Amino acid sequence: MTALILIASSSQHAETVALRLAALWPEVVRGAATGLVVSIILGTIYLCRDSVRTYWLKRKLIRSLQGISSGGGIRGIVTGIANSTGRDFTVREVLMLTDMGDFVFIPTGEISTISKPPRLTRDEKRRIKKGEQIQGRTQIFYAKREHGSTEAFPVVKPFTSHSFNLPLQALTNEVKTSGMRVLIEYRTFGGEVKLLTVDSKGWATTTHQKNIEHLRSELLNGNLNRARRMFHLPEIPMPGAESGANFPVPESPPTIVLAGAMKGCAAGSTIDPNSLRD
Structure with a gap:
């Protein structure tokens, strides 16, 4: 009799446990589903965060590189690639685009520090929109700037500017330039390595074109060659140019x-x- 009572009691206890588990099962399933959904949402947010940060990085690089222009002197045509993004990038190629072909700039190894540009006034913004140049503060270097390596693909560290040079021989023939082009390699926030090609635009292209025209005219009238002779640099032969041979050395x-x-x-x-x- 006692054994029968124990068996009956055990059966009732098992049935009670089964009923309780059956009642809790929807809650278990709901909790597991909630955890899965939360995990998916967090993963999506993490991936989207990297994608958004990479998008703004690319946008900042494009806007910065579209402002590339050029200058020049007795040693050649010069330009600088600046990095204000806070992340390294590698310069693969700097080109001057012309109707005769693309002229390749060579890294000089000269590095300088850049700082946040001053806030522009309303008048300066209006002048820039018109394509005019504005005068900033001049930096005077009494000591040598830092010189890095002249490797083919220089790495531009954050908040630095690297100098590139194109010999004046590129202007011995009449060329029409349409602007500048830069090819860089950068790493996304997700760790991917990507290439980005950017052409100069707007006032930067206009300024570059005017500088090239001015340098060529200085070569044609002999002023640049006279200056080069003063510093014992070889003259650059220019068809139809004035000779600097009579200029005293x-x-x-x-x-x-x-x-x-x-x-x-x-x-x-x-x-x-x-x-x-x-």
Whole structure:
């Protein structure tokens, strides 16, 4: 009799447990489903976060590189690639686009620091929209800038600018330039390596075109070659250009009289221009 009572009691207990589990099962399923949905949402947010950050990085790179222009002097046509994004990128190629082909700039290894540009006034913004140039603050370098490696693909660190040079021989023939082009390699926030090609636009292209025209005219009238002879640099042959052969060449490089005091030199002293070379 006792055994029968125990068996009956055990059966009732098992039935009670089964009923309770059956009642809790929807809650278990609901909890598991909720956890799965939350995991999916968090993963999506993480992936979207990287995608959004990469989108804004690419947009910032494009806007920055579209402003590339050029300058020049006795050593060639120069340009600079600046990085204000906070992330490294590698410059694969810098080109001057012309009707004769694409001229490739060579890295010089010269590196300088850049800072956040000053806020533009309303008048300066209006002048830029018209394609005019505005004058910023001038930086005077009494010491040499830092020189990095002249590797083919220089890595531009955050908040630095790398210099590139194109020899003046590119202007010996009449060329019409349509602007500048830069090819860079950058890494997304997801870790992918991508390439980005950007062409100059707007006032940057207009400024570049005017600078090239000015440099070519200076070559044609002989001014640049005269200046190169002063620093014992070889002349650049220009078809139809004025010759600088009659321009007197000093036996020794000219000296420069300093108007103000410079570190290591007294005011009014002279220095050898060779000491200013690389």
